[in-house]
Amino acid sequence: MTDNATPAADSYQPDHYINRWLSLLEFNQRVLEQAKDDRVPLIERMKFLCISCSNLDEFYEVRVAGLKQMAEVGAVQTGPDNILPTTLLGQISERAHRLVAEQYGTLNAVLIPALEQENIRFVRRVDWASNAAQDAWLREYFHQELLPVLSPIGLDPAHPFPRIINKSLNFVVSLDGKDAFGRTARFAVVGAPRSLPRLIQIPPEVPGTGPHDFVFLSSVIHAYVDELFPGMTVSGCYQFRVTRNSELFVDEEEVDDLLLALEGELPQRQYGDEVRLEVAHNCPDGVWQYLLDKLGLTEDDLFRVDGPVNLNRLMALGDLVDRPDLKYPPFTARLSSSLGQDRIFDTISRKDVLLHHPFDSFAPVVELLRAAARDPQVLAIKQTLYRTGTDSAVVDALIKAAHAGKEVTVVVELRARFDEADNIGLAEALQEAGAHVVYGVVGHKAHAKMVLIVRREQGRLVHYSHLSTGNYHPRTARLYTDYGLLTANPAIGEDVHRVFLQLTSLGKVLKLDKLLQSPFTLHPGVIECIEREAEHARAGRPARIIAKMNSLTERSVIDALYAASAAGVEIDLVIRGMCCLRPGVPGLSERIRVRSVVGRFLEHTRVYYYANNGQPALYGSSADWMERNLFRRVETAFPVLDKKLAQRIVDELELYLADNTQAWEMAADGSYTRAPAGEPAICAQQALMEG
Template structure:
């Protein structure tokens, strides 16, 4: 049998199309009757938000590549134009399904629970009167309709803002008759208006869309002397990827501040309009935004579905939501006043959100207050507003400790928050650096240097996720607290590299991108192949968000051919095709979509019966291997390692929230076989590690 060329394009799935498939799996949750109703509405909103970002970044990037004449293709060998054509077809179907689920499934079921969205045709006289007063008192004073003529050109439309194109008949006070106007919905007002409960027959949770109110009253006072022939909502999505030529700027922070101003008005990539918008008006808008019909989405409902997310907090109906829980603590963290003493006893593994994020905050707070602590070093990628982590760093800096913070200013969509964070830390006296030119600092590390007797000891926290209290309740992530000398020394060297820009000496046990991580992983995959060929125990398990890097995929294919059993749990993009005869017959790929966003990255290598397990901030993507600073850290403590291996087994046995990837590139949702016990990995971990209420 001749050797198979593992680089041939038909062995790879296009990464962008794979990401769209992930969004379809998220949307499927909105139709799953096993989930609480408001959680299903939330999943619909998440699918809308995901699709927004997909257009802002992925589609925008492909359009940019085409405009620059790029012919570069990925390992699947599809050109940018071919991918855009496929995206248009699939995205239109996805949007159609979103609104079908909203209108035909969720809205009727919500109405059965007395949660109603009232159309204009359903308003009672008293409701109409109340809404007219709302329009006159809250909307009219701040709304500014813009009639279109040579002195009033088409206005600049903010990215993803709610707008209306209005068709007019007649002349204004100055004798002008342009025929069109644009009304921009005030950004300060909510997109959902809750009617007063128990007044004039209102239900407990009756809502009206702001767009409905504008539609209803736009002709009464906004265009006096003219007749409104039609009013149609629209929304434009723009390129939101920032570009800063880091080689040409002297001050990255100032350059980022300048670039952020342009994000709101980047090139248009998608236009959404109401389904009843006439073709001539849709074409008019497409011309204004320099878009084609392929970029047009006509929707039967509000143009911004993710605004429905507000319902989740506005409706106090616990029975329509997931059962609440109180995050647990590892047994090693029994109540104690000295977290350093606990870490000295044993490495501590935290598995969020099943374990509380508070130990991470307490670790930093104690370090900030401890007179024996001399220095604190930390990376920050995303932290969220009102961060207890940042408060502790500020307190430590003000108390005179040496505080060094590596802030990634280019964390997508968090750039503005991180600029404010950098300024706050600098004002407190912390040393703030912005990482490395050309490489995002994505590693999650915290180092505390503590004097104990005559020694300076290193206490470390390493994680797979951000130092962000809110996402620690929504994303699954691992965190390791340790005072292992080799790990502590490695973390110190990486921080030295990030701040001094000097070369890092060889690390003891951490794998670091962009230096050793890629080569080391290739080596470990090839080692498993050699073990399998020699008849020794060989297996690979990897849990990731994305798997698209071609060399890694080729190595996995080769290992499969050599006899290695490979199980992959990949939440989102996956360019590898499992189950291909003679190539990937021993590879399985599954995606788990559940209550929490799967975010842990774990790499397991059987290694002839001496397993190696690494956790990491890095997915198996080109950007993580070559354009980011990442670390993968080994689990050296046998109990900690066994815990993670057991968790992986849960995910590999999940038969309720798991989707299996076929050789044809389709995902099929698993169902328990006849006589098989249902198992959800997330539910099992919730039951074991938390207090459900």
């Protein structure tokens, strides 16, 4: 870093470290706003509400859980700004409680009334209890479908408070009287197995029932819970849900086999330390206090909610209601005619191919692997896998390649959070097929997205590469925006080959010609490019940076951007989630603009564009500008060397900067407001869908 960045570093707000945490909650707020937006189809609005709730779950399972661990061991501070973990936890709790209140307010005051207008109803217990036919049907449903799988646990010295599974639906039941053995129990706990649907549809043929009438599972259990305790009196029944620490801990320096160690840890994920308790809003003080005591939590960890405690399970509504008019119109990704299965290698050898998912189909990537598996001229395939899903066409192609005698090497990142079990399974399947499987690098997650195919052509070996900003996951390729580059460029192919050598061997760092790689050259490369733009600006030459990514938190990169702004560089950032930079601060970041785009597809592309005085440099990357990506992971940034393809990406970036329907603009204080509506209305995702 040059001295030019020093004033920016000195001008940092003291709450930088808090910003990075609270900005995740701010992103959740933007997702929640989609649930309120009547321009979004109604059932999709319910999905956005569920996504907001699911994101908050993960925030507590990972982020808050880590802070709680620090607080419990008596950490004096956290982060570079000397923030007490307890201070940060208090601010998170305050903001999270406001968010949860707004989530349930959106459900009850906005979405449920709007759904009722469309004859989609969540029937309240007071209503179906007064309808004899519905009550009879639901009682029969309880006896046939629920009662056989429910296992109430009375709490007494012989039955201590049970271990509650992470994020499961449970009920605490207060009781009076004695059971068959003369025992007196004040409380019992009833857990709802995860196999049970959380939404139960009453058949339309039941008298008084509409075409889409649903009852919450929690309401049915609540209504008939007394049948679980014959001879006793149920004086209260209240749903609750516990969120737990879901991080897996494996000391990689101490284990001989990472796969076996992770397999041993996975079952414990459901029973990590408690971090949050959700209860029904009508749960009496004495009952929720009893639960807090049993779970070792405080009132800051308590959320009293006006509705089902597991809102994200309402995602099922989209599958249960066949109303295309209330959903996004079907969309079919474009399939390039130049990438037919018989010509795919010929096409890539003639020109680079750029794919922008989900607008461009992911099928050519799968077909490339399938073609490689059956092509007798292909000698080897190497690939990284971070998240790919179960029953993956990508993994199937690699297995077929191994069966066909190809040299198949796969770097599987076993520690991809919440995908560990799937990745263990696919690693074992690949090994059984004869592929060479390695698990990345100790201490560094292998997050790079690369395929290398080695093919013999006219007596020489040719490298075909695919580099991407996203995972090799056919399902998320239909939901996430990502760029993928198919190229036969020899220099890029050689670099990809060298990165695979680093991942599979124990050799030293090898010099790369075209790629930037963390934890070695990516961070200094980013800083160098930013500072180069600043030098152009100081010399009076045009200077511009456009960067699009998921998160921006790394402090030295932010300092460099501040310094570049002060030097006169125009900087536009499209940051979906966490952003610790503050735009528009006089004397610091007056030439920096930050926006977040939240729409039908999850914005996931990582692209860095530098104008470079008329010789632009443009990189796609697997890395956000975060500490973990730049210093603690194996990542790559790849140049887009074809000028037409690079200009296509710049044009698409400009489209995101012009978006006035799904964009949010950040103010100098870190708050977000919707981008001003304009004429014509511009929606980047819609424009890209239309081609």
